[in-house]
Amino acid sequence: MFMAMASSGKKLVAVLQLTANQCKAANFKICESLITDAKKRGAEMVFLPEGFDYIAESSQESAAMSEPLEGTTMTSYRDLAKRLGVWLSLGGFHLKNNCDSRMHNCHVVLNSAGDVVATYAKTHLFDVNIPGKVSLSESRYCIPGTKVAPPVEAPVGKVGLMCCYDLRFPELSGLLAQKGAEILTYPSAFTKVTGEAHWEILLRARAIENQCYVVAAAQAGQHNARRQSYGHSMIVDPWGAILAQCDETPGIALAEIDLERLRDIRRNMPTQSHRRDDLYHLRTAPEVLDESTIEKHDFGGHLISKKEVFFETTLSLAFVNLKPVVPGREFSRQGLTMVICIVQSYLRNVTIAFSATEQRSCTRLLAMHCAARSADRRPVVF
Numbered sequence: 180m181f182m183a184m185a186s187s188g189k190k191l192v193a194v195l196q197l198t199a200n201q202c203k204a205a206n207f208k209i210c211e212s213l214i215t216d217a218k219k220r221g222a223e224m225v226f227l228p229e230g231f232d233y234i235a236e237s238s239q240e241s242a243a244m245s246e247p248l249e250g251t252t253m254t255s256y257r258d259l260a261k262r263l264g265v266w267l268s269l270g271g272f273h274l275k276n277n278c279d280s281r282m283h284n285c286h287v288v289l290n291s292a293g294d295v296v297a298t299y300a301k302t303h304l305f306d307v308n309i310p311g312k313v314s315l316s317e318s319r320y321c322i323p324g325t326k327v328a329p330p331v332e333a334p335v336g337k338v339g340l341m342c343c344y345d346l347r348f349p350e351l352s353g354l355l356a357q358k359g360a361e362i363l364t365y366p367s368a369f370t371k372v373t374g375e376a377h378w379e380i381l382l383r384a385r386a387i388e389n390q391c392y393v394v395a396a397a398q399a400g401q402h403n404a405r406r407q408s409y410g411h412s413m414i415v416d417p418w419g420a421i422l423a424q425c426d427e428t429p430g431i432a433l434a435e436i437d438l439e440r441l442r443d444i445r446r447n448m449p450t451q452s453h454r455r456d457d458l459y460h461l462r463t464a465p466e467v468l469d470e471s472t473i474e475k476h477d478f479g480g481h482l483i484s485k486k487e488v489f490f491e492t493t494l495s496l497a498f499v500n501l502k503p504v505v506p507g508r509e510f511s512r513q514g515l516t517m518v519i520c521i522v523q524s525y526l527r528n529v530t531i532a533f534s535a536t537e538q539r540s541c542t543r544l545l546a547m548h549c550a551a552r553s554a555d556r557r558p559v560v561f
Contacts, residue, residue: 189435190335192362193217193225194412196425196432198400199234201244206233207255209429217431218263224335225431228396228412229271229284229343229368236403238320245273245282248295253287261293266333270342270366270396274300281322286340286366288331297331299340300324303348312372317344327351327463329358335436336361336392343367346381346395349388353461356389356451361441363391368398374409379421386415390445392436399427417444465492 195213199206210231217225232252235241246252253272260267267289274285284301302324304317330337339360345351346365355363363385369378378397386393392415399410410427414434422434445451454460468491476483476496483498490497 189437190223191221191433191435192335192394192414193220193222193431193433194394194396194414194423194425195225195227195231196397196399196410196412197228197231197429198402198408199228199230199232199398200402201233201235201240203233203244203252206231207252210256211259213429213431214259214265214267215263217433218265220433222265222433224266224268224333224338226268226364226394226396227270227366228398229366230273230398231269231366232272234368234398234402234406236405238316241273242280242282242320245275247275247277248287248298250275253295257289257293257295259293260289260291264291266291266335268338268340268364268366268394268396270364271301271368274298276322279322281320283324284317284321284342286328286342286364288333288338288340290333297328297340299328299342300326301342301345302327302351303344305344307373309372313370315370326466327354330355330360333362336438336441338362338364339391341365343369346385347377349385350461352385352389352391354463356391357461360389361391361438362436363389363393365393365395366397367395368406369409371407371409374411378409378411379413382413382415383419383421386417387419388450390417390441390448390450392416392441397425399425399429417441465494468492 195210195217197206197209197213210227214225214227232246233241233244235244253269256267256269269287269289272285272287274283276282284304286299286301287295288297290296300323301321304321304323306316306318308314328340330339337359339352339355339358339362341351341355341364343365346367352360352363365382365385367378374397382393382395385391394414395412397410397412398408399412401407411424412432413424414422414432416422416437417440423432425432474485476488476498487498488496
């Protein structure tokens, strides 16, 4: 490996590389030693790879071994961060979901006090089959995330959270850069086959096009009879230069984050301001809320209680009308189903087909929603 050491006014970060297996205790012991070494060398934030907690023998075992954030594994890392006084990026934690047999592949950030300051559930799942080389179906045991996490304010800069396969979707990194990210993170377990072909190229491309530092910790080596990872954890600067890199064995690599250099690059070549927003733009879908935000919604003088709302975003909501919303008017069961479909498909940019009669009955609802998105951004009630 090669590395750059921090000079005055610059922040040192480290990427950690290991060959995880199904033994959580052994993996933690290795990570603890490497994190401690990175801290001694002056790192203010240490980035761990996807699957740092374990890599199981099968998808069934992987899901069964998952834990909540309050579990033993995350508690151990929180204690370690606090004891060493170091920030940790824990990419690819196997987060248990109590409502599903599958889990979330969750990127967790801890501050130097051991607090969980941010989480991001991996949105793009690795379902790939390259005959004779690679065959993995992450969706068999993982639930895709539904939110883009805002950049995290850390001592080393504003950190954008992603995970492994997200690297192949530049829209996500572009959104994070628009939201102020200065460092893009890709904790990964790239396969040997895909890593040799694309790993370095993709990392450097994301750094150049977003004018961000890219910090990518990776798994390396043979995990079991079925899994082998490429390694080559690296740190790339906003000009696309590789500042530090591991080989294909466990270890750490360190490099400095120089935010003044980042600002110089952006000032000299202001690509963000050169984007043609009149022709194209990046945006996130309205956030789907886990539960209604207020107890009662006023809909034309009629109060809709929280318990009647079954779907809500930051811009719209859908509810079950147990009695007519306006005297003499009531949605049919078919109409209600259509509203659900319209809302969900529109938010996800999915095209669906309805009959002419069905389309006419939903035109007003959809028009109201479109107007809210493009005009004053006020919520619309369906």
